[in-house]
Amino acid sequence: MFAQDGAKKNRKSPHETINGKNISITYGRPYKKGRDIFGVLEPYGKVYRTGADEATEITLKKNCVFGGKQLKAGTYTLFTIPGKDEFGVILNSVLNQWGAFGYDKVKDKNVLNITVPVKHLDNPVEQLTFTIKDNGIQFEWDKTSIFIPVKF
Numbered sequence: 001m002f003a004q005d006g007a008k009k010n011r012k013s014p015h016e017t018i019n020g021k022n023i024s025i026t027y028g029r030p031y032k033k034g035r036d037i038f039g040v041l042e043p044y045g046k047v048y049r050t051g052a053d054e055a056t057e058i059t060l061k062k063n064c065v066f067g068g069k070q071l072k073a074g075t076y077t078l079f080t081i082p083g084k085d086e087f088g089v090i091l092n093s094v095l096n097q098w099g100a101f102g103y104d105k106v107k108d109k110n111v112l113n114i115t116v117p118v119k120h121l122d123n124p125v126e127q128l129t130f131t132i133k134d135n136g137i138q139f140e141w142d143k144t145s146i147f148i149p150v151k152f
Contacts, residue, residue, distance in 0.1 A: 024061075032142050048081065056078040056079075061073055079092060082144075118146055
């Protein structure tokens with residue numbers, strides 16, 4: 001369930017940490033490679049680590065309103081539940097999780113659950129990408145884009 005040093009050595013995707021004024025996100029950046037991603041590789045309705053290898057982690061440097069809900073500053077594991085027209089977004093307090101394989105064992109540690117609409121893109125995004133904006137977080141991969149509003 002938890003990331004191991006040996007597992008980190010066997011990563012198949014590049015990893016990145018992006019930093020904004022009050023947010024940082026560390027995630028694996030898999031490529032589309034001609035595959036259909038959401039609804040096929042990542043099934044609708046199933047918890048997804050939202051990246052590659054270790055589950056994505058997000059650090060919020062100040063208390064905020066995350067997707068319309070109050071949230072304390074801290075570092076959380078970010079999971080999503082893909083859907084055709086909306087994504088569930090979950091923040092969990094258990095860090096260093098490998099994928100979403102052990103999610104059922106830690107779901108009682110969820111600190112936030114929200115739903116955001118999907119924007120369908122005309123042109124596919126090859127590599128999974130997070131972008132920190134002044135008013136939130138943008139996630140894009142394949143023909144799917146979601147935006148999570150965040151107010152500090």
